[in-house]
Amino acid sequence: MTLENVFIIKIGNGFFSGYDDNKVTFVLDNQPGAMSLAKRYDSLNKAKEDATIFNGKIVRIEKGENHANNRNWRYSEFV
Numbered sequence: 001m002t003l004e005n006v007f008i009i010k011i012g013n014g015f016f017s018g019y020d021d022n023k024v025t026f027v028l029d030n031q032p033g034a035m036s037l038a039k040r041y042d043s044l045n046k047a048k049e050d051a052t053i054f055n056g057k058i059v060r061i062e063k064g065e066n067h068a069n070n071r072n073w074r075y076s077e078f079v
Contacts (some may be wrong), residue, residue, distance in 0.1 A: 007047040008038040009056040015039075016056055024054065035061070 009016035014026040015038035027037045040061075041047035047058050 004062070006061050007041040007044055008035065008059050008061060009041075009047060009051045009054065010059050011054055011056040015059075016050065016054060 010029070011026055013030070014028045015034055017025045017027050017037055018039050019025065027034045029035075031037075039050075041050075044058070050056070051058050
């Protein structure tokens, strides 16, 4: 199985899940499936841009390509 890195942003006690013109949303990290609801970034550079805006930390996640539901992510480290 091939693993690929994706990135998510940790903000305080939650994970960044998105934004639009009027609001920013995030998911509390103690909720079931919180990491799977977080916005995923394939590009570390784009993750860094958003993390800087929201004063968050980037977390690297290894995701198996066969896990379509993304529930089997492995939390690797803060970048």
